Amino acid sequence: MVTLLAGTLLPPLDFFIVNLAIPSIQDDLGGGDTLGRQIVASYAATYAVMLTLGGRLGDLYGRRRVFLVGLVGFALASLLCGLAGDPWLLVVGRILQGLTAALMAPQSLALIRASLDGRDQTIALGFHGATFGLAAVIGQSLGGLLVTADVWGLGWRAIFFINLPVAVLGLLGSLFLHDPHTRGAEKLDMIGAVFLFAGLVGIVIPLLEGQALGWPWWCFVVLVVAGGVLHGFWRYESTFDGNRSRGRHITPLVPPRAVTAPGVRISLVAVALFYSIAAFFLVFSEHEQAVGRTPLQASLDILPLGIGFLVGPLTVPYLMRIMPRRIAALGLCLETIGFLAFAGLVAAFDQTSWAAAPLALIGFGQGLALPSLIRITVTHIPRAFAGLASGLVTATLQISAALSVAIIGGIFFTAADAYGSTPAITAVSILIAVLLFVSSLLSLRAERVPSLETSSKIVDAHGPQPSETKEAQALSQVQDQ
Numbered sequence: 001m002v003t004l005l006a007g008t009l010l011p012p013l014d015f016f017i018v019n020l021a022i023p024s025i026q027d028d029l030g031g032g033d034t035l036g037r038q039i040v041a042s043y044a045a046t047y048a049v050m051l052t053l054g055g056r057l058g059d060l061y062g063r064r065r066v067f068l069v070g071l072v073g074f075a076l077a078s079l080l081c082g083l084a085g086d087p088w089l090l091v092v093g094r095i096l097q098g099l100t101a102a103l104m105a106p107q108s109l110a111l112i113r114a115s116l117d118g119r120d121q122t123i124a125l126g127f128h129g130a131t132f133g134l135a136a137v138i139g140q141s142l143g144g145l146l147v148t149a150d151v152w153g154l155g156w157r158a159i160f161f162i163n164l165p166v167a168v169l170g171l172l173g174s175l176f177l178h179d180p181h182t183r184g185a186e187k188l189d190m191i192g193a194v195f196l197f198a199g200l201v202g203i204v205i206p207l208l209e210g211q212a213l214g215w216p217w218w219c220f221v222v223l224v225v226a227g228g229v230l231h232g233f234w235r236y237e238s239t240f241d242g243n244r245s246r247g248r249h250i251t252p253l254v255p256p257r258a259v260t261a262p263g264v265r266i267s268l269v270a271v272a273l274f275y276s277i278a279a280f281f282l283v284f285s286e287h288e289q290a291v292g293r294t295p296l297q298a299s300l301d302i303l304p305l306g307i308g309f310l311v312g313p314l315t316v317p318y319l320m321r322i323m324p325r326r327i328a329a330l331g332l333c334l335e336t337i338g339f340l341a342f343a344g345l346v347a348a349f350d351q352t353s354w355a356a357a358p359l360a361l362i363g364f365g366q367g368l369a370l371p372s373l374i375r376i377t378v379t380h381i382p383r384a385f386a387g388l389a390s391g392l393v394t395a396t397l398q399i400s401a402a403l404s405v406a407i408i409g410g411i412f413f414t415a416a417d418a419y420g421s422t423p424a425i426t427a428v429s430i431l432i433a434v435l436l437f438v439s440s441l442l443s444l445r446a447e448r449v450p451s452l453e454t455s456s457k458i459v460d461a462h463g464p465q466p467s468e469t470k471e472a473q474a475l476s477q478v479q480d481q
Contacts, residue, residue, distance in 0.1 A: 001124060003173030004108040006166050007071060008131045011047065011101035014078075016139025017146075017159050018043075024147045024156040031087040038091050041208040046098025047105075048398035049200040053193055055106035055391020056253050060188060063107040063114070063387055064179040070104025071174070075167035082160035093160075102391075109390035111179060113378045122317050122375065129313030129371035133363070136306050192253035195233035200399075202226025207402040211410060258385045259392070263449035266442050267377035271396045273439035274332065274369055276432050277362075278401035279408035283428055286412070290421035291350070304356045305363035312367015319368070325447050328376060331368030332440035338362035339433035343426045350422050369443075376446050408432065 022036045029035065058066040077100055081093035112124045146158040154161065203226045206219035213219070233254075240252040259265070281302075288298035312331065319327055338361035345355045374393055381389040408428050415424035 001127060003170050003177055004111055005127060005131045006170035006173065007067060007104045007108040008128055009135055010074060010163055010166060011105045012132055012135035013139050013142075014097060014101070014163065015040075015044065015047075016136060017142050017162075021147050021156040021159050025090070028156065029084075029087045029090065035087050035091075037209070037212050038087075039094055041205075042091050043094040043098040043101075044398070044402070045201070045204045045208055046095050047101050048204050048395060048402065049197060050099055050102035051106060051395035051398065052196060052200075052254065052388070052391040054102040054104075055110060055387035055389070055394075057103065057188070058107045058110055058387035058390075059385055060251070062179055063110050064174070064177045066103055066387075067107035067111070067177070068171070068174055070100045070102075070107065071167055071170050073100030074104055075164055076100075078160045078163040078167075082154075082157040105394055106387055106390035109374065109378070109393070110386040111177065113386040113389065114179065114383055119317065119320075122320055122371075125371040125375050126313040126316040128374070129316070129367055130310055132370060133306065133309035133311075133313065133367055136309055187250045189237075189250055189253040192233060192237055195229060195236060196253060199226050199230035199233055200395075202229060204399065204402055207399075207406045211406055211413075254388065254392075255385060258381050258388060261380050261382075263380040263446045264377065266446040266449070267373065267380060268392065268396050270328070270439045270442035270446060271373050271377060271393060272400040272403075273435045273442070274366075274373055275397045275400040276404040276408065276435040277335070277366060279404035279412075279428070280432060282405055282409050283412045283425055286416070287421045287425045290416070301356075302359065304360035305366075308360040308363025308365075309367045310363075312364040313371050314367075316368060316371055326444065328369050328372035328443040328447070329440040331365040331370075331372060332436050332443060334365030335362050335369065336365075336433045336437045336440070338365060339429045339436065343429035343433070346422060346429070347426045369439075373443060376443060380446075380449065 018039060022039060025039065026032060026035055031038075054066070054070070074097060077093050077096035081090055081097065084090035084093055109128060112121060112128060116124050142159070142162075146162065147156050149158075151158050202222045206222050210216075210219040234256075237252045237254050238256050240255070284302055285298060288301065293301065316327060319330075323330075338358040341358035342355045342362065345358060377393050378386065378389040381392075408431060411431070412424045412428045415427055
């Protein structure tokens with residue numbers, strides 16, 4: 001678990017930690033605001049676009065093997081970023097970080113899903129969610145602290161070099177990794193990979209760059225074309241016979257039977273709505289600046305949210321003894337209440353420093369909901385596609401984050417220009433609360449659909465059939481229901 005959590009920690013940590021170091025990077029390398037956007041967007045876009053492919057590569061060629069390739073590659077890319085003396089070299093390093101993170105991150109969740117069952121899996125998913133919370137907590141402050149401390153005269157470069165000892169820890173721990181469900185007999189669906197890559201690039205790039213560029217016309221054209229490409233991708237994948245290979249042992253990149261299994265699509269929509277909170281971090285930072293809070297004060301103001309997010313997942317195994325189901329809905333409802341209370345306090349006092357309690361409640365609810373939503377989603381997808389399931393969930397989170405920043409962030413900036421920062425953050429907090437409540441309703445609906453782990457017990461009671469695998473029987477039984 002320590003090894004897998006090292007692979008879980010590094011990708012989100014590297015997203016958060018770089019934000020506070022951007023001014024120092026710009027002062028050192030030049031490039032201005034353009035370089036700042038490229039440092040963030042190059043990593044985020046590559047990571048989001050490659051996640052599904054990274055997860056599927058683990059299914060096909062071995063999750064442990066792909067995890068190690070990603071981990072070593074991420075360490076080398078971090079070293080390149082830390083040594084970069086030119087803006088273009090730093091951007092190349094960030095692209096390589098995003099690529100290798102997309103190979104590494106899905107395997108962590110996939111190996112948890114493939115290797116553990118029952119309570120062990122629940123505890124592991126709790127640690128997985130807590131690691132995201134830890135990345136958010138330390139990432140928000142560590143970047144600024146490392147730059148300010150100027151460790152060994154490294155300045156901003158220390159934020160990349162700090163990845164190296166974590167990677168070494170992961171490499172040592174990899175000696176104990178075991179992948180019980182490596183397949184490795186099929187070949188990668190290259191045509192599907194090209195379709196998916198092109199479609200996701202067309203979705204992610206306009207969402208990341210549109211706000212900064214003032215939403216030029218080409219952003220909307222690219223989004224429409226990307227939608228057509230993704231439709232073509234799905235039609236191509238659907239030409240495969242179920243989830244079996246076709247010609248030269250090629251399997252679909254996204255097997256239709258895995259994605260269309262009962263409960264999967266509802267769960268993914270719930271995950272997407274859940275991560276509408278991603279825009280709140282941007283909105284909160286902008287509001288803090290508008291009301292005159294210093295960066296240190298701002299980091300302390302939002303710290304209760306991070307602490308709540310860290311504690312929440314660790315309580316999930318204990319809550320499951322009391323209420324095995326509906327934990328995701330409980331967490332999302334707590335977030336909804338927290339955002340409504342936050343909106344009321346900010347509107348009343350015009351300062352977020354009064355809002356520590358609702359922020360902690362938001363973080364705690366988020367910590368409850370994240371591992372629970374992941375569990376609901378991945379248990380509806382056969383274990384043979386554990387890497388795909390992990391890639392789909394993580395990619396949904398990343399694309400949802402880009403969407404929420406583009407849409408909710410756009411609403412905030414428009415309202416702030418017209419009415420001021422306080423009414424704007426109040427309005428978007430209420431909007432996020434509504435989206436989270438809808439997500440809670442969808443999570444309840446998804447939990448009512450029997451998971452494959454539950455349905456496999458039904459199938460086993462009638463005895464296995466020689467012509468089908470256990471997972472295929474389970475999937476068929478759920479579809480019949």
